[in-house]
Amino acid sequence: MKRENIILDKSFDFALTIIDLYKKLKNESEHVISKQLLRSGTSIGANVQEATAAFSRKDFVHKMSISSKEARETRYWLQLIDKSELTKINVQNHLIEVENLVKILTKIVKTTQEKK
Template identity: 60%
Template sequence: MMMGKKNEILDLSFDFALEIIKLVKHLKVNKEFVMSDQLLRSGTSVGANITEAQAAQSPKDFIAKMSIASKEARESNYWLRLLDKSDYLNNYPNKLVLFNMSQSIVKLLTSIIKTSREKNK
């Protein structure tokens, strides 16, 4: 078990990836494969990039990794919106949870990137 300081963005992005995996399983049962594959890639990539950023070689590298994570989070939000408007999420119970998580991740990453850039001027 990991000890130490809690990292909100790491925890949130990991939980988001788990929710994305659950949704993709649901979508595949309903025979939706193309958008769900895209969502699986972008949704799980968010946390992977945030995790990579924790071992960044420099502040510039940290900002770059977090920026990639932000782009992936925004892409995930796009796929979620598209799936929703295409009526694939009508009966999905955690739809609002996913949208809220996605928006929270983007806001947190935007703040982290902005703060990091200001510190490293």
């Protein structure tokens, strides 16, 4: 039986919502921030996926740390979209989700670093 991996699932689902948001932003002719958002928002899950194949604890922490940084960058782009009035698209749910990812990833990194 396959073990459930919450961060893997959540980061993948989040990437799908970011792709959908990217398409909506492109339809409103927002091309610069949307591209940055697409890169960072999909990179979170890609690095989590890489971490699942880590060859050491140090490698795992490194990949999860990159995921955490990408999540924080994604939060920044979402906040810019929210506050800049570039679009009328509501990104509050995206902000909540990315905040949850930041918390989970931070906890994973800290817990793994504390283990001996």
